[in-house]
Amino acid sequence: MSPLNTLHLHRIFDKLDRNKDGHVSIDELMWLLESTGVGAKRDELELLVGRKALDPVDFLFFYETLIGKGKSGNDCFVQEKNDEILERDLRKAFRVFDLNDDGFICCKELKIALSRLGLWEEHCGQDCKRMIEVYDTNSDGFLDFEEFKAMMLFDH
Structure with a gap:
């Protein structure tokens, strides 16, 4: 397995978009974090995400932003x-x-x-x-x- 590429991120997005509305909501992100045992507060996640839901492009940008923050x-x-x-x-x-x-x-x-x-x-x-x-x-x-x-x- 290599670093996540755009195809991987689109597949993850599709799995996270549980209601298939074309957006990953804060609730869907909270579900992922809770499922993996990572505790997060809703207000902190909303602040980090900057909106109530992410479309596929926003999701890719969000991922890149998180990776960038981890490297600097x-x-x-x-x-x-x-x-x-x-x-x-x-x-x-x-x-x-x-x-x-x-x-x-x-x-x-x-x-x-x-x-x-x-x-x-x-x-x-x-x-x-x-x-x-x-x-x-x-x-x-x-x-x-x-x-x-x-x-x-x-x-x-």
């Missing part, structure tokens, strides 16, 4: 705090995927978690195995937290 920042204290928050949120997300709480994510767990989030389609077949293989640096067939973190941050 001159204030060391703020960056450290952001890193702590990111680490905490990634650990929460990891627990969503690590269904048996053994510290590893296997292909079956990845498939189940993605299905629960509405992000898995049966015709995807071996995609979860390939996703794991790309980030499985020790080739054990599982993702540990550091490998999961690299996958979520698109760092390879």
Whole structure:
């Protein structure tokens, strides 16, 4: 799996647009965050998004803005705090995927978690195995937290 491209983002948008109105609402974003174990306050999310709903173009711009913010920042204290928050949120997300709480994510767990989030389609077949293989640096067939973190941050 490589960094999210426009096709990936459009597929994510389509899955998030649960009512199929052509927009991803704050409610739909809140659902995603809650589903992945990331806590967010509605008013903070509204402030971050800047509107009540995102069309596909706004969604792509929103994603790019978030990625850009993650890559910049001159204030060391703020960056450290952001890193702590990111680490905490990634650990929460990891627990969503690590269904048996053994510290590893296997292909079956990845498939189940993605299905629960509405992000898995049966015709995807071996995609979860390939996703794991790309980030499985020790080739054990599982993702540990550091490998999961690299996958979520698109760092390879």
